[in-house]
Amino acid sequence: MIKFMTVVFALLVANVGAGHTVLYHNYDVDAGQAGSKARASSDQTARFTPVEGADLKSRLAAAIKQARSSSKQSRFWTAYAFDVRPGVGVDILIIGAGGSRVDIGGVVHSSSNQYETRNVGVFLLHETDGSQIARTEVYNLERPRDYSGYPVYWLGRVTNDESLSFLKNLIATTRSSDVAENATDAIGLHDDQRVEGMLKEVIKSSSIEKARITAVSWLGNFPGQVEYLAAIVRNDRESVEVRKEAADALGDSRDATALSSLQTLYSDVNNREVKREILDSIAESKDEAAAVRFLTKVTETEPDRELRREAIDGLGESRDPASLKALEKLINDSNTDSDLQEEAVDAIGEKEPDVGVPLLMKIAKTHKSIKVRREAIDQLSEIPGQLSFMVDVARNESENPELRKEAIEAIGESQDAEAIKTLQTLYSDITNREVRREILDAVSEGHDKEAALNFLLKVARSDDDREIRQEALSGLAEINDDRAIDAMSELYGSERNEDMKEEIIEALAESNTKRALRKLIEVAKSDPSPKMRRKAIEALGESDDPEAAEFLEKIIR
Numbered sequence: 159m160i161k162f163m164t165v166v167f168a169l170l171v172a173n174v175g176a177g178h179t180v181l182y183h184n185y186d187v188d189a190g191q192a193g194s195k196a197r198a199s200s201d202q203t204a205r206f207t208p209v210e211g212a213d214l215k216s217r218l219a220a221a222i223k224q225a226r227s228s229s230k231q232s233r234f235w236t237a238y239a240f241d242v243r244p245g246v247g248v249d250i251l252i253i254g255a256g257g258s259r260v261d262i263g264g265v266v267h268s269s270s271n272q273y274e275t276r277n278v279g280v281f282l283l284h285e286t287d288g289s290q291i292a293r294t295e296v297y298n299l300e301r302p303r304d305y306s307g308y309p310v311y312w313l314g315r316v317t318n319d320e321s322l323s324f325l326k327n328l329i330a331t332t333r334s335s336d337v338a339e340n341a342t343d344a345i346g347l348h349d350d351q352r353v354e355g356m357l358k359e360v361i362k363s364s365s366i367e368k369a370r371i372t373a374v375s376w377l378g379n380f381p382g383q384v385e386y387l388a389a390i391v392r393n394d395r396e397s398v399e400v401r402k403e404a405a406d407a408l409g410d411s412r413d414a415t416a417l418s419s420l421q422t423l424y425s426d427v428n429n430r431e432v433k434r435e436i437l438d439s440i441a442e443s444k445d446e447a448a449a450v451r452f453l454t455k456v457t458e459t460e461p462d463r464e465l466r467r468e469a470i471d472g473l474g475e476s477r478d479p480a481s482l483k484a485l486e487k488l489i490n491d492s493n494t495d496s497d498l499q500e501e502a503v504d505a506i507g508e509k510e511p512d513v514g515v516p517l518l519m520k521i522a523k524t525h526k527s528i529k530v531r532r533e534a535i536d537q538l539s540e541i542p543g544q545l546s547f548m549v550d551v552a553r554n555e556s557e558n559p560e561l562r563k564e565a566i567e568a569i570g571e572s573q574d575a576e577a578i579k580t581l582q583t584l585y586s587d588i589t590n591r592e593v594r595r596e597i598l599d600a601v602s603e604g605h606d607k608e609a610a611l612n613f614l615l616k617v618a619r620s621d622d623d624r625e626i627r628q629e630a631l632s633g634l635a636e637i638n639d640d641r642a643i644d645a646m647s648e649l650y651g652s653e654r655n656e657d658m659k660e661e662i663i664e665a666l667a668e669s670n671t672k673r674a675l676r677k678l679i680e681v682a683k684s685d686p687s688p689k690m691r692r693k694a695i696e697a698l699g700e701s702d703d704p705e706a707a708e709f710l711e712k713i714i715r
Contacts, residue, residue, distance in 0.1 A: 203299065203312055205310070206237065206310040206311065206312035207224070207309060207310065207311050207312060208311075208312050208314070209221045209224065209236075209311050209312060209313055209314075211313075213316075213320060214238065214313060214316045214317075214320040214321065214324055215320075215324075217238075217313040217314070218236055218313060218324075221234075221236045221311035221313065222236070222284065222288035223288075224311065225284070225288060225309070225311060226287065226288055228309070230309075231286050232286060232308060232309070233283055233284060233285060233286055233292065233306075233308050234283075234284055234286075234288075234308050234309045234310070234311060235281050235282065235283050235284070235305055235308055235309065235310040235311065236281075236282045236284065236310075236311045236313055237279045237280065237281040237282070237297075237310055237311070237312055237313065238279060238280055238312075238313040238314060238315065238316045238321070239277065239278065239279045239299065239314070239315040239316070240278070240279075240280065240315065240316060240318065240321045240344075240347075240348060241318055241348065241349045241350070242274075242275065242276055242277075242278045242347055242348070242349055243347060243348060243349040243350075243353075244274055244349065245267065245274055246265055246266065246267055246274055246275065246347060247262075247265070247266040247273040247274050247275045248264075248265055248266075248275040248278050248296060248297070248298045248347070249261075249262070249263055249264070249275070249297065249298035249301045250262045250266055250273055250275065250298075251301065265296075265343070265347070267379050267410070275298050275300070277298065277299045277300050278296060278297070278298055278299060278347060279296070279297055279299050280294070280295075280296060280321065280325070280344050281293075281294070281295045281296070281297050281305070281310070282294055283295070283306075283308065291328065291332065291334075291337055292334070292337075293336065293337065293340075294328070294336075294337045294340040294341045294344065295340060296340065296343055296344050296347060318348055318349070318350045318352075321344075321348065322345060322348060322350060322352060322353075322356060325341045325342075325344050325345050326345070326356060326359075328341045329341050329342060329345075329360060329364060329366070329369055330363075330364070332366075335366045335367070335368045335369070336368070338364065338366040338368065338369035339366070339368040339369050339371075339372050341369070342357070342360055342369045342372040342373050342376075343372055343376075345357065345360075345373075345376075346372070346373070346376035353376075354377070354380050354383075357373040357376050357377055358373070358377070358386070360372075360373040361373045361374060361377075361390075361400075367397060367399060367400065370400055371399055371400055371403045374387070374390065374400060374403040374404050374407055375403055375406070375407055375410075376407075377407055378406070378407025378408060378409070378410035378411050379407075379410060379411075381412070381413060382413070383407075383411065383413070384408065384411060384413045384415050384416050384419050385419075387404045387405075387407050387408050387411070388404075388408065388419045388422075388423055390404035391404045391405050391408070391423050391427065391432065391436070392423060392426055392427065394428075394429075398429060398431055398432060401427075401429070401432045401435075402431060402432055402435040405420065405423070405432060405435040405436045405438075405439050406435055406438070406439055408420050408423075408439055409438065409439025409440070409442045409443065410439075416443075417440065417443045417445050417448055417449065420436050420439055420440050420443075421440065421452050423436055424436045424437070424440070424452075424456075430462065430464065430465065433462075433465055434464070434465065434468045437453070437456065437465065437468045437469055437472055438468070438472065440452055440453060440472065441453060441471070441472030441473075441475050441476065442475075446476055446477060446478040446481075447478055447480065449472070449476065449478075450473065450476050450478045450480045450481045450484065451480070453469045453470075453472045453473050453476075453481075453484075454469075454473065454480070454481075454484040456469035457469045457470055457473070457484065457488055457498075458488075463497075463498070466498060467498065467501050470485070470488070470498065470501045470502050470505050471501070471504075471505055471508075473485050473502075473505055474504065474505025474506065474507075474508040474509065475505075475508060477510075482506070482509065482513060482514075482517065485502045485505055485506050485517075486506075486517060488502045489502045489503060489521060489525065489530065490525075496527050496529050496530060499527065499529075499530045500529060500530055500533040503518070503521060503530060503533040503534050503537055504533065504537065506518055506521075506537065507537030507538075507540065507541075511541050511543075514537075514541075515538065515541060515544070518534045518537050518538050518541075519534075519538065519547060521534040522534035522535050522538065522547075522551070522561075528558055528560060528561060531558075531561055532560065532561060532564045535548070535551065535561065535564045535565055535568055536564065536568070538568065539567075539568030539571060539572065542573070542574075544568075544572075545569065545572060545574045545576065545577065545580065548565040548566075548568050548569045548572075549565075549569065549580060549584065551564075551565035552565040552566045552569065552584055552588070552593070553584060553587060553588070555588075555589075555590070559590060559592055559593060562590075562593050562596075563592065563593060563596040566581070566584070566593065566596045566597050566600050567596065567599075567600055569581055569584075569600060570599070570600025570601065570603050570604050571600075571603070571604075573605065577604055577605070577606070578601060578604050578605075578606045578609040578610060578613070579609070581597050581600055581601050581604070582601070582609075582613055584597055585597045585598070585601075585613075585617075591623065591625065591626065594626060595625070595626065595629045598614065598617065598626070598629045598630055598633050599629070599633060601613055601614060601633060602614060602632075602633030602634070602636045602637055603636070607637055607639055608641075610633070610637060611634070611637060611639065611641055611642055611645060614630045614631075614633045614634050614637075614642075615630075615634065615645045615649070617630035618630035618631050618634065618646075618649060619649060624657070624658075627658065627661070628661050631646065631661050631662060631664075631665035632665060632668065634646055634665060634669075635665040635666070635668035635669040635674075636668075636669075638669055638670075638671060640671075640673055642669070643666065643669060643671060643673040643674050643677065644673070646662055646665055646666055646674075646677075647666075647677045649662060650662045650663075650666075650677075650681070656687065656689060656690065659687075659690055660690070660693050663678065663681065663690070663693050663694055663697055664697065666678055666697070667697035667700065667701070670701075672703075672705075675698075675701065675703055675705060675706060676705075678694045678697050678698055678706075679694075679698065679705075679706070679709050681693075681694035682694035682695045682698060682709070682713075695710070695713070698710055
């Protein structure tokens with residue numbers, strides 16, 4: 159099914175920015191542009207093999223006969239153009255002012271005609287002998303494509319009577335759910351008053367669920383369908399997937415009664431999956447204030463935890479200021495369990511940074527639950543520009559250690575160029591061993607491997623705390639870089655303390671690289687200390703590398 163992408167499309171256009179150009183659709187252009195577009199379409203169909211005939215049926219038969227008689231026997235396409243309804247775009251390509259490209263492969267439903275495509279064809283892929291249609295596609299004729307290398311027999315432009323009758327029969331007779339699904343899409347694209355009734359007939363009579371779902375989806379974009387779609391949602395004997403699609407279609411509807419119908423349906427329906435779809439559709443309503451009021455009520459009164467989660471997610475997607483207040487109230491309500499409070503924090507993280515960040519900071523600093531505070535820090539870590547806040551939390555000696563460690567982990571995962579330098583400064587300032595270990599772990603997982611290598615090596619060489627030195631060695635092993643292995647090998651050679659040398663051997667074994675393996679073999683063969691040789695042999699015994707096994711076999715022999 160070609161799903162409608164109105165919301166996604168709007169976001170993509172916004173991201174491309176001002177001055178974007180939309181190609182391959184029919185919108186106001188000057189004469190030169192219009193000529194260029196016409197040539198694009200003409201060039202596309204000129205590559206096809208034209209087929210003559212009195213009507214669609216005769217042209218289709220002639221095309222199949224011609225393909226069968228061709229010296230190059232293969233699958234082949236037949237294709238024709240039809241009258242496309244206004245307000246829909248197919249296979250739109252948007253080119254931004256800076257050259258960025260957004261390619262939307264599917265149908266975009268638009269309230270204006272700015273992004274509509276008027277030059278569209280139905281393409282039918284036939285098996286080699288022409289006895290069966292293997293695929294049905296709807297393509298924008300102004301977008302070049304190679305059609306999988308198969309020849310295309312062009313049947314020209316056909317009347318709506320011919321096209322709709324052919325597609326209706328194809329849906330009724332095909333065994334392929336994909337063919338029926340895309341043929342239903344093709345019906346929906348026709349500019350014809352009979353389309354609504356034909357879609358309802360597919361819903362009523364087709365045995366192919368994918369075709370029925372597609373037909374339901376289309377009806378959400380036709381006026382006056384609220385009661386019809388609501389009846390499908392309410393029907394317990396209908397398949398769950400069709401009911402969910404009807405709820406989704408109600409969410410797409412521009413009918414003024416759609417939202418109130420969805421709210422009523424939520425009370426009437428018992429199936430959890432259908433209720434979740436209803437909540438999703440309510441969350442996408444253009445009447446955001448009313449949607450927020452309803453979703454807030456669900457978060458407060460719904461006994462089903464999963465549905466409360468869904469309502470919370472919906473509040474996170476809303477731009478209405480009341481949604482933020484509802485989430486904050488939920489988080490601060492002592493009767494709300496911590497899992498749902500964390501879900502609400504996640505929802506705040508979905509807000510625009512200027513809206514969500516201040517509240518996330520407040521929660522991270524003051525909430526009674528450590529779990530909730532950690533979740534707030536986790537959400538903040540995914541938003542650029544929060545380094546100074548994380549540093550304040552990490553540096554605060556009176557703060558909960560787990561929270562400080564969460565802030566340090568966030569700094570380590572940050573893309574900020576100052577992250578490693580900041581962690582090094584914190585390491586010098588902080589005395590808590592567990593927090594310092596977290597800093598070393600964050601350094602090893604950071605993006606600046608060169609800086610991490612130098613810092614961890616320094617700690618491994620000179621820190622007074624043995625456990626901290628072990629952590630630094632583990633961090634070097636995790637970097638899994640030849641430079642780290644060479645640095646540990648060098649450190650092994652200069653180290654005199656055998657306990658520390660054992661730690662280096664363990665770190666080399668952890669790295670699981672050829673370079674480390676060969677250092678371990680060297681130690682096992684020639685280290686003057688029997689204890690160190692034995693430790694290296696033990697480490698090699700745990701390796702899956704065939705080279706280690708071969709070395710150990712030689713020792714045994």
